[in-house]
Amino acid sequence: MAEFAIGIDGGGTSCRAAVTDRMGKVLGTGKAGAANILSDLENSLVNIVASARQALNNAGLDPELAHELPAVVGTAGANVGDYAKRVEKALPFANGQVVTDAMIALQGALGDADGIIGAFGTGSVYNARRNGKIWGIGGWGFIVGDQASGARLGRDLLERSLLAHDGVCRPSPLTEKIMTEFGVDPERIVEFAHGSKPKDFAGYAPMVFEYAERGDEIAVGIVKAAANAITESLDALLWPECPSICLLGGLSKAYHSWLDARHKALLTEPKGDVLRGAVELAAKLLQSNRGSTP
Amino acid sequence: MAEFAIGIDGGGTSCRAAVTDRMGKVLGTGKAGAANILSDLENSLVNIVASARQALNNAGLDPELAHELPAVVGTAGANVGDYAKRVEKALPFANGQVVTDAMIALQGALGDADGIIGAFGTGSVYNARRNGKIWGIGGWGFIVGDQASGARLGRDLLERSLLAHDGVCRPSPLTEKIMTEFGVDPERIVEFAHGSKPKDFAGYAPMVFEYAERGDEIAVGIVKAAANAITESLDALLWPECPSICLLGGLSKAYHSWLDARHKALLTEPKGDVLRGAVELAAKLLQSNRGSTP
Incomplete structure (x- = not known):
């Protein structure tokens, strides 16, 4: 043996x-x-x-x-x-x-215990174990899924930056920083978008959180919408006796303070x-x- | 001569x-x-x-x-x-x-007159002429722009269909039709999304309007969000004496009834x-x- x-x-x-x-x-x-x-x-x-x-x-x-x-x-x-x-x-x-x-x-993350995990990196996906049974939702990729992922936060930021540039929404320090980075040339953002992979978009996610923490209007809007998407997905998995929710991935810490209070109360650190x-x-x-x- | x-x-x-x-x-x-x-x-x-x-x-x-x-x-x-x-x-x-x-x-569309045009086909773009001066906004493409375009409506529909499949939002007759079309296999929607061009996504736009007219909850949500995006873009271009707004492109008629009353009052048929x-x-x-x- x-x-x-x-x-x-x-x-x-x-x-x-x-x-x-x-x-x-x-x-x-x-x-x-x-x-x-x-x-x-x-x-x-x-x-x-x-x-x-x-x-x-x-x-x-x-x-x-x-x-x-x-x-x-x-x-x-x-x-x-x-x-x-x-x-x-x-x-x-x-x-x-x-x-x-x-x-x-x-x-x-959970060891042998029941609970929910949500992973937020370039993509996003959720899994749960309840009475030993495992199931998952999300993880459908950047184009038609992965809500609240780094890639989606980055894509949202570029979209809002172009809208601000066109005068469709109010610019913010963050959208102005983005436009400056692209030489105040919307065509260069479009080029970036067409030549980039999800991880390239996700490169902008930390900046979105950084500005959201400082109260940047556009950044707060993007993060709140993403946090709302997380709330909806967690609610789809949650059951009354669920003992814990673990957030994993590079963006997990950044999301903690934006979560719905009901879910925040269940947050635990991953065991491993x-x-x-x-x-x-x-x-x-x-x-x-x-x-x-x- | x-x-x-x-x-x-x-x-x-x-x-x-x-x-x-x-x-x-x-x-x-x-x-x-x-x-x-x-x-x-x-x-x-x-x-x-x-x-x-x-x-x-x-x-x-x-x-x-x-x-x-x-x-x-x-x-x-x-x-x-x-x-x-x-x-x-x-x-x-x-x-x-x-x-x-x-x-x-x-x-x-306008001949020599002042006014605004908004074009809604696979993409979307806006132009205006005021005292002979022409300027435009939008048209930044499917990935980070073209709000309310056919491609964006189709992308939204596939995203909502996956969320409904996962139980994150309530399914509707339209999302169930979509899931049936894809063999109730979310992977096949993901494959479609990764292998498709904007015009392929735009192929679903007429269906979104058709179901929205019938009150399908998901379809109504998608069209209302798109109409709201149009409202914001038209407001960015509009000036007090603007005589007319012309909608062009394959989806223009479908949007008429969903527009903001202030803009609906200015709608005119394109001259040519x-x-x-x-x-x-x-x-x-x-x-x-x-x-x-x-």
């Missing part, structure tokens, strides 16, 4: 792995390139395995042990079609389980990060004995 | 030309491929000239006469950098004047279309004697 397991956060920027014992104690960690199983399955597999081997090495174990150990990989796209099964088959682990990135984020979630699920797999070498 | 002039609507879908006499009477018309001077200058020039030659031919005149006649070409992008000058130099006309598409739309505007400006050029062969 295996003594160790591997938890892996297969992220869109990088893969992070950790070797864990039965109790969830981390013995070594590793890191490799990105995992995007929907767009680049081959390199994702390479990077997932590379991070695991590095973690084993870092723990003072033989990287070849990967073939004998159970592993849990959390990655975006695991809920799409048969991708999770395809990745599980292709991985070299004795028992490889592929779950969604939301699953490891939720386990990391996504890699911690993968480690906990890997340790559970080990405990369940399903992690034994055949 | 030339007896005739040519007015040309250099549009993004096709070029339309008309031969006019000094009084603005059309003697013949022609049509050729698209003019997009910013993205494809070479073919734009070919199509502008082809439409002019066809119009001369249709008027029973020698197409070679193009070299001896004055012409006015209205086309998008004429206000960007030195594009108008470059097109004027490259065209074969005795005196070719290149103006914005807004300029010929305004002349067509964009080609009519080009013809009138060409006739003026002829009258001014600047149309004479050197």
Whole structure:
């Protein structure tokens, strides 16, 4: 029976792995390139395995042990079609389980408890666990979803800046700063918008919060509308006995003071990060004995 | 001195030309491929000239006469950098004047009178003439502008449909129709959004109006927000003695009943279309004697 397991956060920027014992104690960690199983399955597999081997090495174990150990990989796209099964088959682990990135984020933030998580970075997405049942909403991307995400805040700011430039709404210090940044040339904002990815728009999100804190009228309007979108999504998930709401991602702290009082009262700090979630699920797999070498 | 002039609507879908006499009477018309001077200058020039030659031919005149006649070409992008000058130099006309598409739309709709025009098709844009001075706002494109355009209405509808699917807002007959159309699979809406151009989103605009007229809650919300955006833009242009507001484009009729009463009271039917505007400006050029062969 295996003594160790591997938890892996297969992220869109990088893969992070950790070797864990039965109790969830981390013995070594590793890191490799990105995992995007929907767009680049081959390199994702390479990077997932590379991070695991590095973690084993870092723990003072033989990287070849990967073939004998159970592993849990959390990655975006695991809920799409048969991708999770395809990745599980292709991985070299004795028992490889592929779950969604939301699953490891939720386990990391809440541990085994019930509750709601909302993640606000370039995108936005919500997940909940109630009596062990997990479900999620949002995360539909920049164009027709991801309300209150960094990308949407940035897009809103550029739109309001153009409206202010046209005299359709009152300019604010923030819209004037934006227009100055683009040489007071609306065409340059349009060019930026057409050549940019969600993360480029999200680059403006911290500025929106900074100005909103100072009372900038346009910034306050954008953040209040985003906070209202969060309220609506949390209300769609919330149940009377829900013990906690955890906000994750780069913008989570910035949103705290803008949330509805009912939700603010339930806010708790995440217990751990996504890699911690993968480690906990890997340790559970080990405990369940399903992690034994055949 | 030339007896005739040519007015040309250099549009993004096709070029339309008309031969006019000094009084603005059309003697013949022609049509050729698209003019997009910013993205494809070479073919734009070919199509502008082809439409002019066809119009001369249709008027029973020698197409070679193009070299001896004055012409006015209205086309998008004429206000960007030195594009108008470059097109004027490259065209074969005795005196070719290149103006914005807004300029010929305004002349067509208002004739020589003061007033405001708002165009609502796939995109949206506003122009005004006050004491002969012309200026415009909006038209900044689908991503960060074009409020109340067909593309924005369609995008809003898909966003609300996903929110309704997630239980974040109440579904309506319209959002349920949309979800059914996409096989009740939110991923398919996301795929559509990422693979679509503004005109694809705009394809949903007539449906939004149709359901709004019937009182569909989501559709009414989308149209009211768009009408409010129109109100704000018209107010940014309006002056106390403004005699009229003309709405142009495929969605103009649909918006009439949703407009603010102050603006509804000023609505007038456009006198003519964009080609009519080009013809009138060409006739003026002829009258001014600047149309004479050197």
